[in-house]
Amino acid sequence: MRSIVLLFFTVTAIAQAPSFKLKPIGNLRQVMRSIPLPNSDIIFAVQGKAPADEKAWQVVENAAIAIAESANLIAMPDRLRSNGQPVPVQRADWIKYSQGLVAAGQACYKAAQSKSQDAVSNCTDQLSESCDNCHKVYRDNPAQK
Numbered sequence: 813m814r815s816i817v818l819l820f821f822t823v824t825a826i827a828q829a830p831s832f833k834l835k836p837i838g839n840l841r842q843v844m845r846s847i848p849l850p851n852s853d854i855i856f857a858v859q860g861k862a863p864a865d866e867k868a869w870q871v872v873e874n875a876a877i878a879i880a881e882s883a884n885l886i887a888m889p890d891r892l893r894s895n896g897q898p899v900p901v902q903r904a905d906w907i908k909y910s911q912g913l914v915a916a917g918q919a920c921y922k923a924a925q926s927k928s929q930d931a932v933s934n935c936t937d938q939l940s941e942s943c944d945n946c947h948k949v950y951r952d953n954p955a956q957k
Contacts, residue, residue: 836891840899843891847882848913851875852943855920856936862929872924872932879939880917883910900950909946916942 838846854875863869885891887910891899900906916939923931 834888836888839892839894840886841894843885848879851878852939855932855939858929858932859936869924869927873921876917876921876924880914883913886910905949912942912945
């Protein structure tokens with residue numbers, strides 16, 4: 813009997829525990845300008861000049877992680893575009909483009925870990941392509957604005 817009473821109180825306590833629901837803060841343009849844009853600039857800059865030391869390479873690694881993780885933010889339900897329309901997170905192409913951003917970020921992270929300017933330079937094509945693929949459909953297409 814004690815077990816049943818204990819189980820009842822445990823279930824009741826869990827059911828009453830406050831839930832945390834993620835809610836977007838910025839619109840899509842704000843997120844893109846805050847995270848992927850400045851972090852991709854860090855990665856693209858490696859093409860011209862290799863990071864000088866371990867700390868500088870860590871900055872490049874962190875930039876790549878930020879890019880990969882930003883895909884989770886742009887795919888978050890209830891996020892709005894700058895025109896007030898919802899981000900089309902259910903569309904197959906949006907999911908594909910978001911996954912491309914993750915893959916590009918992961919490739920650049922792996923390249924940055926190697927501390928090779930050539931490896932990072934090589935990952936920039938994948939990064940640029942992942943951005944361009946989505947931008948052609950959603951940012952640069954007047955029908956989508």
